[in-house]
Amino acid sequence: MLEATHAFAVPISTSQFSCVGERSGNQDAIGYHLDERNACFVVSDGVGGHAGGELASRIVVDTALNTFVDHPSVAADDIRHAVKEANDAVLAKQRELADQSRMSATIVSLFVDRATGEACWAHVGDSRLYWFRRGALMQRTEDHSLSERSGEAAAGQGANGGERLVKSNLLYRALGARATAETSVSTPQRLADGDAFLLCTDGLWQLISQQVMERSLQLADSAEEWLALLRRAAEAKADKSRDNYSALAVWVGSPQQVTLAGTAGPLVTT
Secondary structure, three states: OOOOEOOEOOOEEEEEEEEOOOOOOOOEEEEEEEOOOEEEEEEEEEOOOOOOHHHHHHHHHHHHHHHHHHOOOOOHHHHHHHHHHHHHHHHHHHHHOHHHOOOOEOEEEEEEEOOOOEEEEEEEOOOEEEEEEOOEEEEEOOOOEHHHOOHHHHHHHHHHOOOOOEHHHOEOOOEOOOOOOOOEEOOOEEOOOOOEEEEEOHHHHOOOOHHHHHHHHHHOOOHHHHHHHHHHHHHOOHHHOOOOEEEEEEEEOOOHHHHHHHOOOOOOOO
């Protein structure tokens, strides 16, 4: 594990991309804050089917980051507060703009205390975070979508629970869809040298598999190269999707030192 003190910040590198795909505009938004002590990474996707998705995702990213900068913390309550502020900001803009009164967006976010080497992440909707260690998937977020629930019982829970279903993407949670933000927050995790995180919108994970993500990571020697490989794999299948696709990669320490040695075989593309 990484042992960090105030004199030594956990080393972090990052890279990102966002592609329009076959759409006329880009409703994905990406942003991050990185200083000597703290880091915050946010990806958001405007929910299709309602006007204002592009604006909603930008509000979500900017508000969450600004809230974190004002009060940097990886505590669960503070993370929920940052997401709540983003939800409130979208709702406020809905009231201001009558023609965009139903705009909403997803969020996936990673919060890091570089001095202690601790991280937490949070999400609402179906934008995902993937956590890799030594080139293999450790964990990913679970979508707030009907496809992640089980059959007819899932649809019944959504109706009985009073949640307003975002039908276009079959989401049952999104920022701007309800007065309160029901945020899923991870347990605190101690980072290890070689950890890698991928935050992405559904447009990307619908195009490429977990196996492609892992193999690409094992082949890469930087966050930039990892995303270049993922983007190439996505572009090869982009004609099958009309959605935007975006990703933000976060590397802790030197993932290439624990992945390249075990690499063998060609890049998987299915």
